[in-house]
Amino acid sequence: MSDVQLQFWDKVAERYAARPLKDPGAFEEMLVEVGGWLQPGDKVLEIGCGTGSTAVRLGGGVGQWLATDLSPEMVRIAQAKEAPEGVRFVEAPADALHDAAPFDAICAFHILHLVPDAQRTLAVLREQLAPGGLLISKTWCLRDFNPLMRIIFPILRKRGLMPPINQLRYRDLRAMIEGAGFTIEGERHFGKHRHSRFVIARKAG
Structure with a gap:
């Protein structure tokens, strides 16, 4: 991610x-769904972990959970939380390579629309998955919003209320995931956020 992204999220x-x-309710529903795809011994990477809420809630159900974020301030807040054993918070960009790879699952919640090159990020994530490993993602597809709503985004960005965002369509996101070598096994949304698309994709075994 760019320095602009880093400065925004630190701020x-x-x-x-x-x-x-x-x-x-939608967050709790998502946690149940994600937990159902993970196994007790899994090694999990989470990119764009923010302040660590998901890692704290789900990390105790797997073997290891490496939660990463570009923002030092986000990581600092996450590290101050009481997390289960096996959960680590580390400062790193979404497309970083990790010595702990390969992972059994990689979680990417509300991050793929923020990275400068989602196709490259997906390729890097796939490289770090074990054969048969899962990519579990949730992505805002802003291009699918009502056109009147989309007019607001540049205004919010100019006022410093929104970071730089790639306005993706869901069909394009799906094509990118499949183009990166994944097979999509599940897709849905939670609560009223129908433009925040949850996708389960698997790397070939």
Whole structure:
């Protein structure tokens, strides 16, 4: 990610951590879904972990959970939380290579629309998955929003209220995931956020 992304997320980290969930029920539903795809001995990489909420909730159900984020402030807040044994928070960009690879699963929640080159990021993630490993992602597909809503995004960006974002269509996101060598095994959305698309994809065994 760019320096602009880094500066934005460092700046908003404290407010982001203090902000209540808009749809707690949808978040809980997602956690149940993700947990159902993971095994107790799995080694998991999470990119764009933010302040670590998902890692704290799900990390205790697997063997190892490496949660990474570009923002030092986000990682600092995450590290201050009481996390299960086996969970580590590390500062790293989404397309970083990790010595702990290969992973059994990689989680990418609300991050693929933020990276400068989603196709490259997907290729790097696939490289770090074990054969048969899972990519579990949730991505805002802003290009599928109502056109009137999309007019607001550049205004928010100019005012510093939104980071640089790739406005993806879901059909294009799906094509990128498949083009990176994954087979999609599940797709859905949670709660009212139908443009936040959850995808389960598997690397060939």
